Amino acid sequence: MFFRVAFLVLRKDFAIEIKSREILYTTLLFAVSCVLVFAFALVKEGEAPPDAAPAILWIAIMFAGTLALGRTFERERYGETLRALLLAPAPRPALYVGKLLGIVLLLGVAELVLVPLVAFFFLAPFFAKPLLMTLLLAAGTIGFAAVGTLFAAMLMRVRTRDVLLPILLYPITVPVIIGGVRGTAALLASPADEAMATMWLAILAAFDVVFITLSLWTFEVLMTE
Amino acid sequence: MNDDFDSVRLTDVSRHFGRRRALARLSLAIRTGDVLGLLGPNGAGKSTLLGMVATLVAPNTGEVIYGDRSAQRWGPALRRHIGLLAHELHLYAELTARQNLTFFAELYGLNPRDVVDAALERAGLADRADDEVGGFSRGMRQRLALERALLHRPRLVLLDEPFTGLDDRSVSAVADRIRRLAADGGIVLLATHDLDLADGLVTRVALIREGRLLSDEPASTGLRGRYREVVGR
Amino acid sequence: MMRKLFPVLLAINAVLFVAALIFINRVPPESSMGLVQKIFYFHVPSWIAMYLGIAICGVGSIWYLATGRPQADRAAVAGGELAVLFGLVGLVTGPLWARKAWGVWWQWDARLTTALLLWLTFVAYLTVRKYGGPGSEKLAAAVGLFGTAVAPFVYFSVNIWRTVHPLTTVMPELPNSAPEMVPPMLASIFSFLVLFVVLLMARLELGRRQADVDELYLAYEDRTA
Numbered sequence: 001m002f003f004r005v006a007f008l009v010l011r012k013d014f015a016i017e018i019k020s021r022e023i024l025y026t027t028l029l030f031a032v033s034c035v036l037v038f039a040f041a042l043v044k045e046g047e048a049p050p051d052a053a054p055a056i057l058w059i060a061i062m063f064a065g066t067l068a069l070g071r072t073f074e075r076e077r078y079g080e081t082l083r084a085l086l087l088a089p090a091p092r093p094a095l096y097v098g099k100l101l102g103i104v105l106l107l108g109v110a111e112l113v114l115v116p117l118v119a120f121f122f123l124a125p126f127f128a129k130p131l132l133m134t135l136l137l138a139a140g141t142i143g144f145a146a147v148g149t150l151f152a153a154m155l156m157r158v159r160t161r162d163v164l165l166p167i168l169l170y171p172i173t174v175p176v177i178i179g180g181v182r183g184t185a186a187l188l189a190s191p192a193d194e195a196m197a198t199m200w201l202a203i204l205a206a207f208d209v210v211f212i213t214l215s216l217w218t219f220e221v222l223m224t225e
Numbered sequence: 226m227n228d229d230f231d232s233v234r235l236t237d238v239s240r241h242f243g244r245r246r247a248l249a250r251l252s253l254a255i256r257t258g259d260v261l262g263l264l265g266p267n268g269a270g271k272s273t274l275l276g277m278v279a280t281l282v283a284p285n286t287g288e289v290i291y292g293d294r295s296a297q298r299w300g301p302a303l304r305r306h307i308g309l310l311a312h313e314l315h316l317y318a319e320l321t322a323r324q325n326l327t328f329f330a331e332l333y334g335l336n337p338r339d340v341v342d343a344a345l346e347r348a349g350l351a352d353r354a355d356d357e358v359g360g361f362s363r364g365m366r367q368r369l370a371l372e373r374a375l376l377h378r379p380r381l382v383l384l385d386e387p388f389t390g391l392d393d394r395s396v397s398a399v400a401d402r403i404r405r406l407a408a409d410g411g412i413v414l415l416a417t418h419d420l421d422l423a424d425g426l427v428t429r430v431a432l433i434r435e436g437r438l439l440s441d442e443p444a445s446t447g448l449r450g451r452y453r454e455v456v457g458r
Numbered sequence: 459m460m461r462k463l464f465p466v467l468l469a470i471n472a473v474l475f476v477a478a479l480i481f482i483n484r485v486p487p488e489s490s491m492g493l494v495q496k497i498f499y500f501h502v503p504s505w506i507a508m509y510l511g512i513a514i515c516g517v518g519s520i521w522y523l524a525t526g527r528p529q530a531d532r533a534a535v536a537g538g539e540l541a542v543l544f545g546l547v548g549l550v551t552g553p554l555w556a557r558k559a560w561g562v563w564w565q566w567d568a569r570l571t572t573a574l575l576l577w578l579t580f581v582a583y584l585t586v587r588k589y590g591g592p593g594s595e596k597l598a599a600a601v602g603l604f605g606t607a608v609a610p611f612v613y614f615s616v617n618i619w620r621t622v623h624p625l626t627t628v629m630p631e632l633p634n635s636a637p638e639m640v641p642p643m644l645a646s647i648f649s650f651l652v653l654f655v656v657l658l659m660a661r662l663e664l665g666r667r668q669a670d671v672d673e674l675y676l677a678y679e680d681r682t683a
Contacts, residue, residue: 147604150600151600154596154597154600155590155597157591157593158589158590158591158594158597159591160589160590160591164585164586164589164590167582167585168582168586168601171575171576171578171579171582171605172579172601172604172605172608174575174608174612174615175608175611175612175614175615178615178616178619179615182615182618182619199618203611203614203615206611207611210607210611211604211607211608214603214604214607218523218600218603221523221596222523222596222597222600225593
């Protein structure tokens with residue numbers, strides 16, 4: 001029942017998104033412009049500062065993710081469909097999981113574009129250690145999305161939700177940025193420091209477990225008025 | 226512990242939002258066959274009350290008992306028996322009528338093939354089934370929303386202004402539907418401004434103003450007069 | 459009982475502060491930095507008070523999310539406000555000290571950075587309470603809970619982040635290096651702790667009074683029942 005409902009929510013969001021692809025395209029474009037802005041800001045005489053590539057990648061993911069979170073929940077405001085979802089005869093945290101999966105998939109697609117793009121512009125060998133790189137990206141994205149989905153959902157009733165979401169989200173997801181950037185940078189070093197990357201991966205995984213659990217525990221309470 | 230209930234009881238329910246009182250020590254009991262009309266001016270607390278009975282809003286004090294248990298002890302299974310049609314309609318604009326109904330049918334564990342086409346027929350939207358809801362008129366969305374709310378044949382039916390935007394024919398169709406729901410063992414709570422429509426449809430009347438229950442009585446003729454007498458204005 | 463205790467505590471606190479100041483005055487100034495080094499006696503206790511405030515906010519938030527009792531919310535907001543207040547003292551005194559000690563205002567020291575991040579999280583807590591509209595106490599409680607839960611992650615990731623590029627640490631180990639500084643430090647810490655308790659009691663009482671006023675407003679509205 002639980003995962004069936006989560007999957008139904010995910011499929012519904014997918015069905016809506018596939019029609020216009022509005023959130024997907026605009027998120028992608030935003031992320032790309034983000035990268036370009038950083039490029040112009042940082043590149044001097046044809047070279048970026050060392051370690052700029054991981055930083056730019058993760059910042060672009062976080063900024064694009066914040067926007068995508070806001071817009072995904074904005075969809076549930078028209079017709080107040082979130083209330084209808086809360087009325088489903090399934091445990092309410094299943095809705096959280098469905099939305100979380102949607103955001104993670106969306107950001108995953110964005111990363112499919114961002115990683116080669118940043119690698120290209122900043123000559124960063126992201127594909128040297130593909131497995132660890134993918135795991136790092138996955139763990140970091142899930143951690144960011146776990147906290148972001150909960151906050152975006154709970155802020156839905158708040159008038160100032162657009163500006164409050166980053167204010168709440170960024171300090172709490174700093175470990176994700178640190179872990180993501182440092183872990184990626186470790187993989188880009190020559191020779192690649194797999195031990196360090198694995199350590200950061202472990203920290204990110206622990207973050208994911210803790211915050212998904214906390215979100216599941218608090219979701220229902222936060223969504224009832 | 227049985228799986229269904231035949232009455233809903235609110236006992237001394239209060240709710241405030243900051244310093245604004247929404248509901249004040251309200252007590253009500255309704256059972257199968259009732260069509261309870263919630264009548265009152267804007268801001269009286271009708272929507273808050275419906276939200277509370279729907280388990281979307283928690284009371285500050287008092288409790289809501291469904292059958293023999295509170296919502297908390299029921300768990301998610303309670304919501305299988307609740308259908309809500311609110312002002313906002315709960316429809317996805319980007320999906321078609323059929324997609325909307327299919328989604329909600331599956332959400333409630335129903336087989337869409339069994340229920341969606343019939344619901345589209347009843348809403349009079351069978352020919353617009355594959356058009357996006359965003360392009361529908363208010364009346365069309367209202368009819369679809371009603372079918373969506375009743376798709377899973379809930380025992381407890383909560384209707385917030387269900388007649389908005391409907392033409393005469395649709396209004397009588399909806400009114401007939403409501404009567405049939407109650408006759409078939411449903412519990413209907415109907416919040417409306419339209420006293421003329423309510424007159425003759427509701428079996429009981431609850432008059433509310435500023436969060437307070439002024440009167441809870443069986444329906445009789447002359448609803449408008451009774452309303453003016455109790456609520457004033 | 460609490461009300462009678464309050465002026466007593468206030469008096470004790472005043473005495474303690476005077477005593478601490480005397481202690482601090484008696485200790486000979488540290489050789490390299492002179493008088494400015496004595497900021498330390500305010501800096502360290504401020505952090506202790508901030509973490510105490512964070513702990514209270516975290517516990518109050520969990521309690522509030524679980525039970526909805528207003529006492530829990532009052533405890534949480536008191537803890538949160540005190541955390542931000544004492545954190546601000548720490549964040550101001552830290553750079554002042556660092557400037558004199560090493561000539562730079564800020565150098566991403568692990569402890570100061572961790573404290574800054576947690577401080578920002580609880581500033582976000584207060585922001586949600588203020589701008590979140592009705593019902594924002596519950597949303598803020600989620601921020602308080604998440605902020606407390608993220609503290610170990612922030613601590614670990616910032617520490618590892620900094621020790622990869624080691625720099626001079628802020629806190630020399632006092633009992634080993636300068637035993638004569640221990641008494642005034644203890645006196646300072648104790649004074650700050652009592653100050654914390656005094657402010658906490660005052661804030662809780664303020665919360666109770668506000669709740670009483672809200673009750674009166676509601677009772678007034680209910681008067682013609």
